[in-house]
Amino acid sequence: MKTTTKDISKFLSFILRHQPETIGIELDEQGWTSIGKLIEQARLHGKSIQLDDIEEAVKTSDKQRFAISEDGLKIRANQGHSVKVDLALPEVAPPEILFHGTASCFIASILKEGLRPGSRHHVHLSAKQETAKTVGTRHGVPVILTVRAKDMHDAGHTFFLSANGVWLCDTVPPQYLTKN
């Protein structure tokens, strides 16, 4: 079966966000790893990928999930890590409201406890309702929550913006959430 660009993207997400050790590579503190080493180690672990495939996956990623360093030698995931990395993202003041897409089964718990990052570093929020709906659909019947981001920021919560436009914060307390 031919390896598709989507397969490569999933493989890169798994390696660059969650388990680099499965092919014996390491990420540096900011999440970067050598593309040459990644290709070589993937091959040693039975996964044949070419530089072209990686470049294609990076270029065509609908969410711009990955970045290649300026010298073209290294790659990292733009967000979504469960391994400890410091992406050194800029702290940015958020717009008035942001959105979070989730599934109906999580709503009762979220409205009680607020949004938690779970296995990721941050809670993921988006500027567009449409994006939130797509994110929520991954988990079940989608529900969109509106987050009063500016009020949170005014109260001292920190927000970061990833290179691919995902808004990140540590938690969202329930008082800032409204179910759409």
Ligand code: HQG
């Ligand atoms: C939910 C994808 C119960 C939360 C997407 C979510 C995104 C709670 C799930 C990125 C809760 C975690 C992140 C609470 C949060 N009680 N459930 N207190 N707090 N939850 O996948 O935001 O394709 O870790 O609502 O596009 O769905 O990977 O987070 O439903 O940007 O690039 O717990 O992942 O991007 O699920 O998605 P996830 P997410 P990629």
